[in-house]
Amino acid sequence: MLSFIICFALLLGGYFVYGKVVENTFAPDDRETPAVRINDGVDYVVMPQWKLFLVQLLNIAGLGPIFGAMQGALWGPVVFLWITFGTIFAGGVHDYFSGMLSARNDGASISEVCGIYLGGVMKNVMRVFSVVLLVMVGTVFAVGPAGLIVTLLKNAGISGMFSSTEVWLWIILAYYFIATFISIDKIIGRIYPIFGICLIVMAVGVIFGIFTNPAYTIPEIWSNFTNMHPDGKPIWSFMFITVACGAISGFHSTQSPLMARCMKSEKQGHFVFYGAMVAEGVIALIWAAAGCAVYEVTGGLSTGLKEILANGQSAAIYDVCIKTMGSVGVALAMVGVIVCPITSGDTAFRSARLVLADWFKIDQNKIQKRLVLCVPLLAAGAFIGHLDYAIVWRYFSWTNQTLAMIVLWTASMYLYREKKNYWITAVPATFMSAVSMTYFVCASECLGLSTTIAYPAGIILAALFLGIFLHATKKPVKAA
Template identity: 45%
Template sequence: MYTFLIGIVLLIIGYFTYGKIIERIFGVKEARPTPAYANRDNIDYIPMSTPKNSLIQLLNIAGTGPVFGPIMGALYGPVAFIWIVVGCIFAGAVHDYLTGMISIRNKGAHLPQLASKFLGRSMRHIVNAFAILLLLLVGTVFVSTPASLLHVLMDGRIALGIIITVIFLYYILATLLPVDKIIGRLYPYFGAILIVSSLGVGIGMLVTGAPIPELSLTNFHPDNLPIFPLIFFTITCGALSGFHATQTPIISRTTQHESQGRKIFYGMMIAEGIIAMIWAAAAMSLVNGYGGLNEMLAAGGPGAVVTEVSTLLLGAIGGTIAVLGVVVLPITSGDTAFRSARMIIAEYFNIAQKKLMSRLWIALPLFAISVVLTQIDFNILWRYFSWANQATAVIALFVGAMYLYIARKNYWVSLIPGTFMLVMVITYILNAQIGLNLPMPLSWVGGGIGALVLVVLFFIKGHKNRAQNLPLEVDVSDYKHSA
């Protein structure tokens, strides 16, 4: 249990120390008007309070990642705690903060536009296609997982197809309506359910003295599967997730002041890391070790572990509330996944979103494609999502590093985790069955060489950007900041 508790403490300390360092490196401009005011349209651009933005951001980025990912990552034992803590403080929270703040400085721009500006125009088309694919996968996966959990929770009394239809209808409304109508009103309550349920599980483990294993690199892990790089693709949202880069622009368009960024972007990633630690610890301690966890995952997936843990620690009523807290996660990321996809497409084709019909004709084809994707096996979708997710994280970290490089600030805080994950992404796709299926030693060599080449290209591009005095932010000197 000491490993678990120390990990929680380190995450909190990380917010107050490394979070401040990152904020200082970036350089907050409190007097600069944010897009919420400068581009206000009362649809996507509208100022909202810090508490509301924080809870929305937490729910946007969370999905089932900080629950399902750590549960599956628990198969590797307490070594999973290391990746959650280190990854969250030095990679995930840095990733979220930089993408959010750079977006604020650029009219709430999404990742494809930022990649185009800082990494090259050709990247806009590549990242745009990549982001839309990722968001469609996320939206589809986050229809299936909450529907399955609700189906089990109601003992199958309501048909799975009906639950999926209801979720899709909600997603359509959340995608089309102004951000403050559904998301701004409901998310604070959903956030409260999430936080209470997660804390309930965490406190329940402490009170009952659950036997959380201590750190040991000799602890169990899946047979014939290498910890590295697989653990970085199993535990994503609780440590580092490119999906977050698609979500932060939603809140960069509603943030009132730049000084709120550390709480909203860095802080909520730390909160997600704490949630991930709780569920990883619960999976390790409450299902009879590796064998019991492996059997339960094989029989019912992570959802079965959630139900078992929640009921065991909190009883029938408390367990039901905890499961509902987990159900909230994918639903509140699925809706914003489709919303982000709609905004990215609109941004790409320069289509104003003030009129409902302009939003509708973009959104409906996305939902039609997602309905088709629901017919594909969930495990296949999840594998592609995991790879696309971390590849997107690498792109976002390199965008952050380029921004800081051009500004002649400490770009290593973003380039180091970006390069590390770049090696993992290339190695994974070279070795994985969904990739080239090469032997692991050869995959590691390929990952190292590929990353080295791309880092060299990064510095070449950075030198050109500096020479051309590439503007870091959109000029808003003509706007007046009104609160």
């Protein structure tokens, strides 16, 4: 349990100490933000800081820091280290720069930001990459909750039209259309802060239930500093890819511009972007601790945790909530496994609309122009929603972390151009390059080669990317 407390303290300290270092490096000032300067009443709307934080947290969190962290717990308490240091030195840095660089460029979507600092080719790659990823994320976050709702209704003895997954899929997609289409402060700005609070309350309830139940003990890192995965999957780089949102996630960079368009001051960025990532890291740490403490530990973290995870996201979250909070946990679990995915899904589609709007220079002030983008996006979502869920989701983790890698290299180039300390982004960018490339070479859904080949290949490719970046820094900076 001491390991958990130390990691929790490090996360909080990281926000105040390293988060301040990151903020001072970027140096926010008093210039007019896009929300003030543009203020179109649709996507550029000034919102109070507390709402910005809670909406950002809900947008980037969803089920990511819950299910990914529980899967990460299969490797044992060593996962605490990645969640803690990954959040402080990689995830928080990534989220801060993706939001602040968007704010500095009129609230541009992340693909446009990457194009500004990495060139036109990367801009087009990121445009396609972002839209495809966002539509996939939005779709899987519709299919999952739809299936769970039907399961709950059938268990309650309710049948008929509303016991069909197909019906609920279309209901959720219809909601996505409304939330994607209307002004950001009508639904997202009003309701989502409440759900953000529920996400935090659920995490607090879980850790309180663990601390107060003598049957549960959070294992110490120093007593279990080994690979405890029941299937023997290597820590490098599978654990780093699996935890995803709990430490660093490229999906966050697609969401940060939403709040970058709603900030009244650049100085809110530390709390909104870096702070939301630290909050997500804390939530992930709690759920990883639950995965380690609630289930059988003898012979490694194998029996109970692996079995419950095999039953799916919903079953795992529901089980932990019941065991740590009893009947109160049921309601919170339903918020976690139904509402949170839906709220991440609709902002994914909203972000996809904004990426396309930036790409094709389509003004979003008029309803007709928003319809031109919303209708085909939701139509694509409806089509993908009828494909095999496993196929759609298979490549998400890798593409997610690869996107984070690209965004960190983008931030590094920005800092170089501004003659600032680019190592605070170049180091995590190199690390994530090694993680992403190693996984791509050895994962069965990618090249499927042995770790003997994948490990050196990942390191060589990461070194190559760093070399390309350092070579670029030798060139004279063009005048703005």
